[in-house]
Amino acid sequence: MSKKLMKGNVAIAEASVRAGCEAYFGYPITPQTELLEYMSERMPELGRVFLQAESEVAAINMVYGAAATGVRVMTSSSSPGISLMQEGFSYIAGSDVPAVIVDVMRGGPGLGNIQPSQGDYNQITKTAGHGDFHPIVLAPASVQEAIDLTVLAFDLAEKYRTLVFVVVDGAIGQMMEPAELPPMRELPSGRPDWALTGAKGREKNVISSLFLGTTELELMNKELQAKLAYIQANNEIRYEEYMTNDADLLLVAFGTAARVAQTAVQHLRQEGLKVGLFRPITLWPFPSRRLTQLTYLADTFLVVEMNAGQMVHDVRAAVHERVPVHFYGRMGGVIPMPEEVEQKVRELMRVVPTEDDVQTHQFPVKPQAAHEFLRM
Amino acid sequence: MNPAVMTAPNETLVYARPQSLADCYTHYCPGCTHGTAHRLVAEVLDELGLRERTILVASVGCSVFAYNYFNVDACEAPHGRAPAMATGIKRVNPNNIVFTYQGDGDLASIGMGEVIHAAARGENITIIFLNNATYGMTGGQMAPTTLPGQKTSSSPQGRDVAMTGYPLHMAELLGSLPGTAYSVRRSLHDARHVIQAKKAIRTAFEVQMANKGFSVVELLSSCPTNWGMTPEQSLTWIKEQMVPVYPLGDFKV
Numbered sequence A: 001m002s003k004k005l006m007k008g009n010v011a012i013a014e015a016s017v018r019a020g021c022e023a024y025f026g027y028p029i030t031p032q033t034e035l036l037e038y039m040s041e042r043m044p045e046l047g048r049v050f051l052q053a054e055s056e057v058a059a060i061n062m063v064y065g066a067a068a069t070g071v072r073v074m075t076s077s078s079s080p081g082i083s084l085m086q087e088g089f090s091y092i093a094g095s096d097v098p099a100v101i102v103d104v105m106r107g108g109p110g111l112g113n114i115q116p117s118q119g120d121y122n123q124i125t126k127t128a129g130h131g132d133f134h135p136i137v138l139a140p141a142s143v144q145e146a147i148d149l150t151v152l153a154f155d156l157a158e159k160y161r162t163l164v165f166v167v168v169d170g171a172i173g174q175m176m177e178p179a180e181l182p183p184m185r186e187l188p189s190g191r192p193d194w195a196l197t198g199a200k201g202r203e204k205n206v207i208s209s210l211f212l213g214t215t216e217l218e219l220m221n222k223e224l225q226a227k228l229a230y231i232q233a234n235n236e237i238r239y240e241e242y243m244t245n246d247a248d249l250l251l252v253a254f255g256t257a258a259r260v261a262q263t264a265v266q267h268l269r270q271e272g273l274k275v276g277l278f279r280p281i282t283l284w285p286f287p288s289r290r291l292t293q294l295t296y297l298a299d300t301f302l303v304v305e306m307n308a309g310q311m312v313h314d315v316r317a318a319v320h321e322r323v324p325v326h327f328y329g330r331m332g333g334v335i336p337m338p339e340e341v342e343q344k345v346r347e348l349m350r351v352v353p354t355e356d357d358v359q360t361h362q363f364p365v366k367p368q369a370a371h372e373f374l375r376m
Numbered sequence B: 001m002n003p004a005v006m007t008a009p010n011e012t013l014v015y016a017r018p019q020s021l022a023d024c025y026t027h028y029c030p031g032c033t034h035g036t037a038h039r040l041v042a043e044v045l046d047e048l049g050l051r052e053r054t055i056l057v058a059s060v061g062c063s064v065f066a067y068n069y070f071n072v073d074a075c076e077a078p079h080g081r082a083p084a085m086a087t088g089i090k091r092v093n094p095n096n097i098v099f100t101y102q103g104d105g106d107l108a109s110i111g112m113g114e115v116i117h118a119a120a121r122g123e124n125i126t127i128i129f130l131n132n133a134t135y136g137m138t139g140g141q142m143a144p145t146t147l148p149g150q151k152t153s154s155s156p157q158g159r160d161v162a163m164t165g166y167p168l169h170m171a172e173l174l175g176s177l178p179g180t181a182y183s184v185r186r187s188l189h190d191a192r193h194v195i196q197a198k199k200a201i202r203t204a205f206e207v208q209m210a211n212k213g214f215s216v217v218e219l220l221s222s223c224p225t226n227w228g229m230t231p232e233q234s235l236t237w238i239k240e241q242m243v244p245v246y247p248l249g250d251f252k253v
């Protein structure tokens, strides 16, 4: 098969169809709407389920219901919609059913805007709902990778009976790139033995996240934590390195920010600066161990994100204060330009006279402005 | 347990436990009509031969453990979301019989959006809706179905309609939607009404079997514990106080 020019959202949709997604439930929200629209045509064509729900709350619970029957199911949304789904994520995690969620992130907080953002990093990797759980979180940086990771998402969800997120920012959702789709998979003929299909010739199956006794619930939590630990230990950590071999300064970025950072690395290398890029592909489980190793190589880290600094905390935790971890971020749906990142790197590597970092870059509001604000 | 074991020789068991009802104790308070409703649904599932095809979606409320009490495949939805979960199941498994079992806080308050839209879509599911005019599980707070003047733990002076509005008539509301194929209100306060309730539950499942669309049976139900009444007083209270506000009848058949 050959490469075709495809929009990110549409590519994710078709990849999920080919990965065997049998049901899609969603609610319109920019910048993911093309995904829903594509599914509205494609799923019925194949005799599969498409339903536009009345809200994201309903959509995630439809997903929960379909997941309980043992089929491959997904929903997609963007940041505010993801916030609304959190109770459902927690129930899904608490009852060990597989589901795939696509988040095409936009600027927040509140209604924010519809421009690309990475502001959902924390809400997805850390606080996807009440209680102790983490979804597996896959963060592609190109349309091709979005396709590949969508297929992987369904496989991982099923393998571990867990929630898997594919997170892209609006830029990857909206951009056109040449990419190749995988072949169409055949749908399985049966359902898993835990699924709700009607208790015909067997004991009844129950899907529930309710464990009223403290002993029972602690046991359930221990099992869930053991599963998460197993996922972390079981080769599910994914990342990519670019020119890290001899890097003095290591950029760390995911998704669109990583593309910007990669361009910056290319430019800076031409200037003779030894800069490399580390790109986490799984945001959970986070590639902490490799980052720890890289502190033996690079003596300065710079995390670039399209938010106020969310992944940077995971990087700092991984680095154990062995090297300084700096941050450069843009918010409000702004994609940083490679030049901005390059300038920050030159300052850190003392190639140009340094400005006061705190004042110019680290805080979105200048200290004196914040002070004025507080006096109001 | 095989009921026959419990029968002495030469005796015929005429009132056995339905197969669809699990052989276990429930946690319901004495005199609570949740138990009555469970038995009616189980009898209907047995009589229609549906046990092995049925999937129950339990809700959050006193009936949260319904998945333990029915001998069918089951799941437990977030508060109010049972109709959405049932939709997901039914769309993927159209050959299963899918029903939710919901209280009035669950269905008429937090879950209003899900139930209205399931009905509006003509979702081919059945809803067993227990209206006991209060939030039983959380200790008897005011529900959207609480009667004007009724004292609850969050309306200690009695429900003041000027402040908190009026009771919601779900069977009428759902019956008004084109997607609804069957919407009726029955009561569980005496034997005659219990028999009528069972007939309605049977019809609701038959509607689903015939793929006719959304079916709902609202059942006026007791909560002696939170009403502060004996079981007997609470049945009288349904008859004398609830039925005048919530007229029994067929709103879509």
Ligand SMILES: Cc1ncc(C[n+]2csc(CCOP(=O)(O)OP(=O)(O)O)c2C)c(N)n1
Pocket: B060, B061, B062, B063, B079, B102, B103, B104, B105, B106, B107, B130, B132, B134, B135, B136, B137, B138, B143
């Ligand atoms: C999101 C959420 N909000 C609130 C609750 C707490 N809660 C549990 S049951 C319930 C009310 C149930 O009342 P009803 O549906 O009338 O059923 P009943 O207990 O009377 O049978 C509430 C508010 C919850 N579990 N989840």
Ligand code: SF4
Pocket: B027, B028, B029, B031, B032, B033, B034, B062, B132, B136, B137, B222, B223, B224, B225, B226
């Ligand atoms: S609290 Fe009320 S509704 Fe709940 S079991 Fe007791 S009597 Fe029934």
